[in-house]
Amino acid sequence: MKKRTLINIILIVSALAIAFIIGRDFVVNRQGKQLENPYELDLKQFAQVNPEEILYAETKAIQLNINEAYALSIFSDTMYVVADSTLLLVNQEGQILKSFQLSVPATAIAVNQSIWLALKNRIINLNKDGDVLKEWADLGPRSVLTSLAVDDQSVFAADAGNRVVYQFSKLGELKQKLGERDEQKGLEGFTVPSPYFDVALSEDGFLWAVNPGTHSLINFNVDGSLRTYWSKSSANTAGFSGCCNPAHMCIATQDKFITSEKGIVRVKVYDQHGEYQGVVAAPDQFDEYSLAPDVCVDNQGRIVLLDFNRKQIRFFEAKNKEL
Amino acid sequence: MKKRLIKLTLLIFFICLAVTSFAQQQRFPKPEFETGYVQPPTQQPLPRALFLEYLDVIVLIGALILVSWFLLKKRSRQGVLWTSVFSLLYFGFYREGCICAIGSIQNVALAIFDPTYTLPLTALLFFLIPLITALFAGRTFCAGVCPLGAIQDLVAFKPIELPRWLQKVLGLIPYVYLSLAVLYAATRSEFLICRYDPFVGFFRFDGTFQMLLLGGLFLLVGVFVARPYCRFFCPYGVLLGWMSSFSKKHVTITPSTCIQCKLCSNSCPFGAIEEPLLEEGKRRSNVNRLMTYLILIPIWMGIGGLSGSMLHGTLAKFNKTVYLAEMLVQNPDIRFNQENIDARTFMQKGKTMDELVVDAQKIKSQFYWGGWIAGAFMGLVVGLVLVNLSSYRRRNDYEPDRTNCLSCGRCVDYCPVK
Numbered sequence: 001m002k003k004r005t006l007i008n009i010i011l012i013v014s015a016l017a018i019a020f021i022i023g024r025d026f027v028v029n030r031q032g033k034q035l036e037n038p039y040e041l042d043l044k045q046f047a048q049v050n051p052e053e054i055l056y057a058e059t060k061a062i063q064l065n066i067n068e069a070y071a072l073s074i075f076s077d078t079m080y081v082v083a084d085s086t087l088l089l090v091n092q093e094g095q096i097l098k099s100f101q102l103s104v105p106a107t108a109i110a111v112n113q114s115i116w117l118a119l120k121n122r123i124i125n126l127n128k129d130g131d132v133l134k135e136w137a138d139l140g141p142r143s144v145l146t147s148l149a150v151d152d153q154s155v156f157a158a159d160a161g162n163r164v165v166y167q168f169s170k171l172g173e174l175k176q177k178l179g180e181r182d183e184q185k186g187l188e189g190f191t192v193p194s195p196y197f198d199v200a201l202s203e204d205g206f207l208w209a210v211n212p213g214t215h216s217l218i219n220f221n222v223d224g225s226l227r228t229y230w231s232k233s234s235a236n237t238a239g240f241s242g243c244c245n246p247a248h249m250c251i252a253t254q255d256k257f258i259t260s261e262k263g264i265v266r267v268k269v270y271d272q273h274g275e276y277q278g279v280v281a282a283p284d285q286f287d288e289y290s291l292a293p294d295v296c297v298d299n300q301g302r303i304v305l306l307d308f309n310r311k312q313i314r315f316f317e318a319k320n321k322e323l
Numbered sequence: 324m325k326k327r328l329i330k331l332t333l334l335i336f337f338i339c340l341a342v343t344s345f346a347q348q349q350r351f352p353k354p355e356f357e358t359g360y361v362q363p364p365t366q367q368p369l370p371r372a373l374f375l376e377y378l379d380v381i382v383l384i385g386a387l388i389l390v391s392w393f394l395l396k397k398r399s400r401q402g403v404l405w406t407s408v409f410s411l412l413y414f415g416f417y418r419e420g421c422i423c424a425i426g427s428i429q430n431v432a433l434a435i436f437d438p439t440y441t442l443p444l445t446a447l448l449f450f451l452i453p454l455i456t457a458l459f460a461g462r463t464f465c466a467g468v469c470p471l472g473a474i475q476d477l478v479a480f481k482p483i484e485l486p487r488w489l490q491k492v493l494g495l496i497p498y499v500y501l502s503l504a505v506l507y508a509a510t511r512s513e514f515l516i517c518r519y520d521p522f523v524g525f526f527r528f529d530g531t532f533q534m535l536l537l538g539g540l541f542l543l544v545g546v547f548v549a550r551p552y553c554r555f556f557c558p559y560g561v562l563l564g565w566m567s568s569f570s571k572k573h574v575t576i577t578p579s580t581c582i583q584c585k586l587c588s589n590s591c592p593f594g595a596i597e598e599p600l601l602e603e604g605k606r607r608s609n610v611n612r613l614m615t616y617l618i619l620i621p622i623w624m625g626i627g628g629l630s631g632s633m634l635h636g637t638l639a640k641f642n643k644t645v646y647l648a649e650m651l652v653q654n655p656d657i658r659f660n661q662e663n664i665d666a667r668t669f670m671q672k673g674k675t676m677d678e679l680v681v682d683a684q685k686i687k688s689q690f691y692w693g694g695w696i697a698g699a700f701m702g703l704v705v706g707l708v709l710v711n712l713s714s715y716r717r718r719n720d721y722e723p724d725r726t727n728c729l730s731c732g733r734c735v736d737y738c739p740v741k
Contacts, residue, residue, distance in 0.1 A: 021533055026641070
């Protein structure tokens, strides 16, 4: 009799528990009710950086009186900032030396003896007084130019729309397309999920391009074949994460790579072999939901960031001067 | 020669499996973060090659034929038991509980009410084949093919008999569940049966804590109350019961003359064996009672339909569009709350509030009419239960209740008449 009573108690408690679980789940986890995203990866843990890994300190910031910033380049002691529909020439003290009106906002800039601007799908060349020297034909409606790099003979343009890097002569003649899928050249093609696609030239004149979808940087021979590459895919500080990183990149002395990432916004430095060296600017040094800053290196070896959210040019110097 | 043929067949089968696993590899594998990130459990397993889906149908047909043969020809409980173990391994653990005849109710309901939904042929076959089989051989699907039934059958160690009245009351739950499952599927709100499948977490070795707990509780209850999910929850069991009532051939307890030893009745853990019955009371009053209950059926249906329609507002709140619309109308500022994933998704779609409200009203209207139909159906069920209780059918021997008998074959095993 006692046994039967015990069984009855077990059954009643279990039945109530079943009814409670189903009823509670049905009401609490109802369709459309705001729930925790079960697929969410909490990125906060990766935004933490060991202070010992931060090799640079912010030394100066120049506030720009602009609405939108787009790109930054440095030549000699002058900084060239594309902002709104203008090109600003700014000195180290933050004084605006010159300002040129542009027909449309530029998406990328490179400067040597003259100024090269990408206007979404075409390239124009200005002299330092803002006069248009050359204006090349557009590259079609699909083209989205996101980065430029220039040397004495060529202009390299990264096209996120067509997922290719163009090499033009200074006269606008297309020499070759770099990075298209080509098994003979060992190239699997660029993966560019969003308009973040950067290029830069190394000290010895070889082109490096970011392959953001695979978190890698690719180095090309002169003939467009694969020279070398390196890749770091990880959400940890030493790697790149998300759909498309690094978003921006430049090359400093000794072919060190300075990279800027979106998502977990941070700027880092890698050696010439792609080995992680340390952090220039940690995520907590940017606003929440910030964009990846554009990166450059000036003559003094300082790393210069164009902070799109704060609309500032920010300078970072190595804590250890030997770096 | 035969052995060679079997070996060859098995070899081809496993090669096919291997080839398919290559073919379905994702082009881009799941993102692998070096972070210990764990993919949350999903309701559905990964899709597989079409021919393997047809293989599932063939296995289903094969298992149904085998169980029917064991029951009707061989009268072997052992055969049914081992087939159910196979089904548990194949449809449960290998196929991870999907595709499933029980869940296919929702696919069929959705296909009927939503012309944009394409019903997979395999889902239709999984829905129809066990029902057609039940029409000829009783609930052989429940006996040895359903993995949910099999897992419960294996833990029914100490079954007790529940009072008849309690069985009747609990036996109404599957009808409510069926009504709600069809209503929510037809309004594109939710696949309730899949969401509350208590054993799928075990089959996939994966599941939220509360779903594993739910499965564990069902199994705990199943130790004392045999197959509680099948008897008091399963909505597909309702349809199978109807079909089985008209089955051409149903398992019989004894192959010849019943000696009325009552062993079968004691052996049945489901209380699905009806005892010999003689008419009690006066015939005229019995007939009068039956007629009264028959006349009351439309009234039950009306009351049920009205109640269902009155509940439409509450029921519709569990539709995500209705819920979102009501939430945003009451608190328009939520639209701009980046933390609210539903509001953010709505804003990104580019729809206006007016369009959302119109959509929500349309769905509420569907719930209104669906509530009427579901309520009327429940009223009909209650009315028929009362009619069934008051109708007299003379029985001289112990016979299985064709509607509720799960054709497990235990009674066959216990019957001393061979």
